[in-house]
Amino acid sequence: MSKLACDCIFLLFFFFMVVGVKLQFSKVNFSIEWFMGCEEHTIWDGLSSIKLKPKKTNQKRQREPRFAFMTKSEVDHLEDGYRWRKYGQKAVKNSPFPRSYYRCTSVSCNVKKRVERSFTDPSVVVTTYEGQHTHPSPVMPRSGVSAGYANNFGSVLPPGNYLSQYQHYHHQQQQQHLVNTLSSLGFPYNDSSSPKNAVFTQERRLCSNHGTNAFLRDHGLLQDVVPSHMLKEE
DNA sequence: CGATTTTGACCAGCGC
């Protein structure tokens, strides 16, 4: 082999060696950068850029009790003034609609609900509840009204136990609140000249005068009804 | 920028 050939081979070898070192150096830099940004429990394996999964603490999570239904009055009471935090969503088998999980945000309320849409009839939303709550909400927000139970006549019956507890005073508050809500939505209240007005009946039902509750539902004044078979006996 | 939602990892239980 001529000296020229030897030199060429040496140069090629040297070139690839340098490139190799350069690449390796970049890799080290990347590893260090990654290491600096990672959390303290993350394991770093020296010069390798391969991330190792952080070792989980071997704490056994207590599995929560299986789903337990609430009574009707518990559900009525619960919707009254509580807020919900979503904590999960999962695909439902054989359904394009996911199931969502919510937890009551109040400290006095240890209740969860799950909400899913019927695959066969997407207009149907099923809400089921589980858990306990300790004392009534002092406030009367919109949800207090919307937690009422829809009947077949396009009206809403406010939660019975709520009314029995607070009776007339809260009933007035409730109606006034609803009037304000309706007004803010541009919905004429007790205006018989309007084709789409709302009134309270003597049974304290909120009624839409033109025989449909679509408007009320569209604005959240009618909410999902908990199916009776999903309520445990009181 | 804090609150809320999204999302993939994780876990326990169950059936095979």
Add this chain to the structure above:
DNA sequence: GCGCTGGTCAAAATCG
């Protein structure tokens, strides 16, 4: 033991 399923956790992303 293994895979599947329903449910939870928590970091990241998004929202107001």
